[in-house]
Amino acid sequence: MRTSIATVSVSGTLTEKLIAIATAGFDGVEIFENDLLVCPHPPEEIRARAADLGLGIDLYQPFRDFEAVPAATLEANLERAERKFRVMERLGADLLLVCSNVSPASIGDDALAAEQLRRLAERAAEHGIRIAYEALAWGRHVNEYLHAWRIVRMADHPNLGTCLDSFHILSRGSDPIGIEAIPGEKIFFLQLADAPLLAMDVLQWSRHYRCFPGQGTLDVAGLVQHVLNAGYDGPLSLEVFNDHFRQADTGRTARDGMRSLIALEQTLRGAAHPAVPTGFAFAELADAGSLSGVLSALGFTRTGSHTSKPVELWSQGEARMLLNATGADPALVALGLDSPDPARAVKHAETLLAPVLPRERAPQDASLDAIAAPDGTALFFCDTAWLGDFGAPGDSGAVEAAGAAGAAGAAVPIEAVPGQITHIDHVALTQPWHHFDEAALFYGSVLGLHPQESLELPDPYGLLRSRAMSTTPVSGAGATDEAAEATGAAGAAGAAEQVRMVLNIAQVGAGDTPWQHVALASGDLLSVARRLRAEHPELLLPIPGNYYDDLECRHDVDPELRRLGVLYDRDEHGEFLHMYTVTVGRVFFEIVQRVGGYRGYGAVNAPIRLAAQHAGHPKMGQ
Numbered sequence: 001m002r003t004s005i006a007t008v009s010v011s012g013t014l015t016e017k018l019i020a021i022a023t024a025g026f027d028g029v030e031i032f033e034n035d036l037l038v039c040p041h042p043p044e045e046i047r048a049r050a051a052d053l054g055l056g057i058d059l060y061q062p063f064r065d066f067e068a069v070p071a072a073t074l075e076a077n078l079e080r081a082e083r084k085f086r087v088m089e090r091l092g093a094d095l096l097l098v099c100s101n102v103s104p105a106s107i108g109d110d111a112l113a114a115e116q117l118r119r120l121a122e123r124a125a126e127h128g129i130r131i132a133y134e135a136l137a138w139g140r141h142v143n144e145y146l147h148a149w150r151i152v153r154m155a156d157h158p159n160l161g162t163c164l165d166s167f168h169i170l171s172r173g174s175d176p177i178g179i180e181a182i183p184g185e186k187i188f189f190l191q192l193a194d195a196p197l198l199a200m201d202v203l204q205w206s207r208h209y210r211c212f213p214g215q216g217t218l219d220v221a222g223l224v225q226h227v228l229n230a231g232y233d234g235p236l237s238l239e240v241f242n243d244h245f246r247q248a249d250t251g252r253t254a255r256d257g258m259r260s261l262i263a264l265e266q267t268l269r270g271a272a273h274p275a276v277p278t279g280f281a282f283a284e285l286a287d288a289g290s291l292s293g294v295l296s297a298l299g300f301t302r303t304g305s306h307t308s309k310p311v312e313l314w315s316q317g318e319a320r321m322l323l324n325a326t327g328a329d330p331a332l333v334a335l336g337l338d339s340p341d342p343a344r345a346v347k348h349a350e351t352l353l354a355p356v357l358p359r360e361r362a363p364q365d366a367s368l369d370a371i372a373a374p375d376g377t378a379l380f381f382c383d384t385a386w387l388g389d390f391g392a393p394g395d396s397g398a399v400e401a402a403g404a405a406g407a408a409g410a411a412v413p414i415e416a417v418p419g420q421i422t423h424i425d426h427v428a429l430t431q432p433w434h435h436f437d438e439a440a441l442f443y444g445s446v447l448g449l450h451p452q453e454s455l456e457l458p459d460p461y462g463l464l465r466s467r468a469m470s471t472t473p474v475s476g477a478g479a480t481d482e483a484a485e486a487t488g489a490a491g492a493a494g495a496a497e498q499v500r501m502v503l504n505i506a507q508v509g510a511g512d513t514p515w516q517h518v519a520l521a522s523g524d525l526l527s528v529a530r531r532l533r534a535e536h537p538e539l540l541l542p543i544p545g546n547y548y549d550d551l552e553c554r555h556d557v558d559p560e561l562r563r564l565g566v567l568y569d570r571d572e573h574g575e576f577l578h579m580y581t582v583t584v585g586r587v588f589f590e591i592v593q594r595v596g597g598y599r600g601y602g603a604v605n606a607p608i609r610l611a612a613q614h615a616g617h618p619k620m621g622q
C-alpha cells in the first residue's frame, strides 16, 4: 500500500520535513498549506525537492469554507480556488482537500452544497485537478462522513470524490461499516490518525491530541479494513495534529509514523503476533559495586559468573538479575525477554524499524540478539542458551547449557522457601516526555503488549503520566469484554509468564537520568517485609503514618502493614501488597504480591511513593 503523511504531522521547516519523511521511507506527502506559506522557496522548488527525494505530492490541503454559501460568496470562493489551482500546478499536486464549511454564514442545504461543489469540480477539471471533500467532525452542517458522501454523490462529477479521515469518523462514534457502501473509486483519499479517549471538545481534541495509529484507543485498523473492502487503493496517509510531535525530533517522528503504518498493515494481515515474550529472562543492571548488597538483602544469591565478561548472575526463584560491573552509577541497562523464537522476534522487530544492537561476544558465548527500546534500554530475546554463558560463581569455565538451569541458573522451585521472591512482576521504565507515545507504539507493535490503564499521578512537584502495558489485554477504557475474559482465563496461574511494563513520563528537569525500577513478585510479601524490616530497615522507603490513617479507614487491613511499611490496594479481582526499597543510583526495587487476580500496579499509592522518594532525594530523577 502506498504510504503518505501530512507535513503538519512532524516538526521543522518544509525542507526538513520532506527530508525526514523521505528518509523514513514514505512514498508521498500531503502538503499542509501553512507549511508552504511560511516556506521561503517557491512551489517549483518544493516540487523539485520532493521529486529528488522520491516523494510524490499526493494532496494539497486544506481549502476551507467553500460550499453552501450565498451566491455572491461563491464567486469569491471560486476565484480563491483558481489561485490555489495555480499554486498546485506549480507544486505538481493534482488533488485538493476541501473540508466541510465551519462558517456560521454557511447554509444547511445539501442541494446547494452539491451544486457549488460541482462548479468547483468543473473548474478543477480544467486544470487536471480533483477535489476530495472531507467532513470535519465540527463542520457547521456537514460533520458526518456519510453526509459528505451523499453530497458528493448528488454533485455527480468525476473530479469530485470524498476524503475519509479516521479521526473525524471515529471521534464522533460513527459506525465505519457505512464506508463499504461508498464505491472505492469515489474515495479519493484516506487520512489516518488515532487519539486517546478524552472527554473534550472535538476540535481541541483533534488539533492537539491526535497521534499515530496504535498510540491511542481508536480502532483505526478496523476502519481501514472497511475502506479496503470498499475497493479503495490510494495512499494510507497519516494526518496528525499533536502538540508534542510539533516539538519532537523530525526524523524520529517520521520514522515512528512509518512504524505505525507497518504495524497497521501487519494487523490487517490478521496473523498472530509472532514475537510475544512469555516472561522476563533477566534484568541487567550496570553497577559499581553497590547493588550486590541490596540484592543479597532482598534474598538473591550469586549463582553464576559470565565466562568472558565482568557480569554476575544473581538469582532467586525465577527472578534473575545480571550485575554488569561497568563502574557506572547503578542503572537498568537491559532486559532479557523469554521468547519462543528469538531469531523470529528480532526479524519482526527489524520489520518495525527497531534498531538491532551490535554485540561483542566471545566465540563460545551464546548468540543473543538485542534491539534498542526508544529510551536506549537493550531488549534481548532469549531462550535458555544464555545461561550457558555463566559458570559457577568465580569460575571461569562455562557450564553446559543443559546443566545451567541446575547450576548457574539455580532455579529453586517456586514457593519452596517461605517469603522468597519468585519472579519479575514488572519493570517500570521512565521515558522522556516527547518519546512517550513512541514507546507505547514500540512496545505494542514490537512486543505485542496491550495498553492497560493510563494514569496521571500527583507528585509533589508535578503530575506523573503513566501507562501500563502487558502481554494480556486487560479490561478498561477501549478494551472489549472478550479481552477481559481472556485476562481472567490467564488468571494467577500465568502470573510468571506475563510480561508487564509500566511506562512513565519523566518529569520536566529530570534530564537524561530518569529512574527505573524492577518489581519483584513474592507469594508471601509479609515474610519478606518482616525479614527486611528486621535485618535491613535502612533499605526500605519510609511510608508516612498519615497513609495508614487513611488506608485503615478505607479498608479493613492487617495493622502489621503499618509497622512494616507495606502499601495496599484492591480491585474487583483481588488484593495487592507492595513495598519499595530506597533508590540506589538510578534504580530502586519494588516487591509485590498479587492476591487473587489483582490486575493493577497499586497506582493509587504512587503519590505516596513519589513523595517519599522526594523526601529522600530532594533532586530525584523521575
Ligand SMILES: O=C(O)c1ccc(O)c(O)c1
Pocket: 061, 062, 097, 099, 134, 136, 165, 191, 206, 207, 239
Ligand atoms: O483541523 C482542521 O482544520 C483540519 C483541516 C484539514 C483536515 O484534513 C483535518 O482533518 C482537520
Ligand SMILES: [Mg+2]
Pocket: 134, 165, 191, 239
Ligand atoms: Mg483530515
